[in-house]
Amino acid sequence: MSLARIITRGSAILACAILLPTQAFAQAQAAAPSAIPGALDRAFGSMGGTGGQGMTLSLQLLMIMGLLTILPSLILMMTSFTRILVVLSILRQALGLQQSPPNQVLIGLSLFLSLFVMAPTLEQVSNRAIQPYSAGTINSEQAIQNAGQEFHKFMIRQTRERDLSMFAEMAKAPKFQNTADVPFSILLPAFVTSELKTAFQIGFMLFLPFLVIDLVVSSVLMSLGMMMMSPMIVSLPFKLLLFVLVDGWALLMGSLASSFG
Incomplete structure (x- = not known):
């Protein structure tokens, strides 16, 4: 084996x-x-x-x-945690903040938002695996299989077909009749690759408005002859003001949650 x-x-x-x-x-x-x-x-x-x-x-x-x-890394890689954490980290860089919010806050926020996103899947795992096993109606092997099927459904929905085909070709796997036949050995790396690609696409869209502010501030400082002053110091309050005025945290959390569809 x-x-x-x-x-x-x-x-x-x-x-x-x-x-x-x-x-x-x-x-x-x-x-x-x-x-x-x-x-x-x-x-x-x-x-x-x-x-x-x-x-x-x-x-x-x-x-x-x-x-x-x-095991912790494997479980986190099978949920929405990766995409959320990467997007929040890119947002912190776009704002120009180095340690605020701190890493502990970002990880905690990503974890609880992941629990919110994964709530339907976890509920199905409880109904099909945990509760029947506790009642003694199924054995441990059947409980593991039922739980794996629910995570498989979530992961396959978020995985790009191109990434899935790439890893299937690398593994020289035969053509799958349906998505349920895709093994975890191929689905897991394809899922993580798709999540990282999606996270970077969202991060690029987040960077654009803050990049415009940096360019405007830098041009104004150059025209005033204040070349010795760092544009980051001047642009940071404006970026924070913009983010607060548009209710950025609520928009970001809602967009991230809805991106899993």
């Missing part, structure tokens, strides 16, 4: 485990210690070598600890 498939399956298992309710976790803790190796063997048995023998418990735990380091 390829390393990409192992990472994808292991990360999906960890993501589902994090999203499961505390009731299911309490039931797992109440189980006998001897049942833990068996559960891990059932989860990772197919990743082992030939002959139907799964990996040892120590190796399984080592893989889990390693996957925990990439």
Whole structure:
């Protein structure tokens, strides 16, 4: 089995485990210690070598600890977080502000706006995966599959066909009959590439009005012979005034949310 498939399956298992309710976790803790190796063997048995023998418990735990380091990045890359954070960072540069708003504020704002954008998808994940698993109507493998399908639907809607075709050709994958057949190993890099491209397009449109202010201020200072004064110092108050007068934060947040359609 390829390393990409192992990472994808292991990360999906960890993501589902994090999203499961505390009731299911309490039931797992109440189980006998001897049942833990068996559960891990059932989860990772197919990743082992030939002959139907799964990996040892120590190796399984080592893989889990390693996957925990990439799980946050993997989850963030599968949501709207990337586009929002990049656009907010470009806006700060366009305004000429170096540390305001600080990085913590931008990350927090991006996270909560991502939760707002992802609310329909997360609701479907709860209805199709978390709640049935808590009720015992489906097993963990089915819950992971149902949750992955909902994230797959969101990601495929935001991915450009050109980016998807590029990574499919690089992977020498056969032609897909429908979008549901696209594997995560191809969809994930195509989705991130499309998100970055969209974020830079939005950032370019944000830069234009502030660039006009910088050019006007620079021309005025040159005509007055005030070449020693930095145009950034003079243009910054005007850019902040323009951004506040047009209610820039509300417009930006609304535009970002609606851009996911």
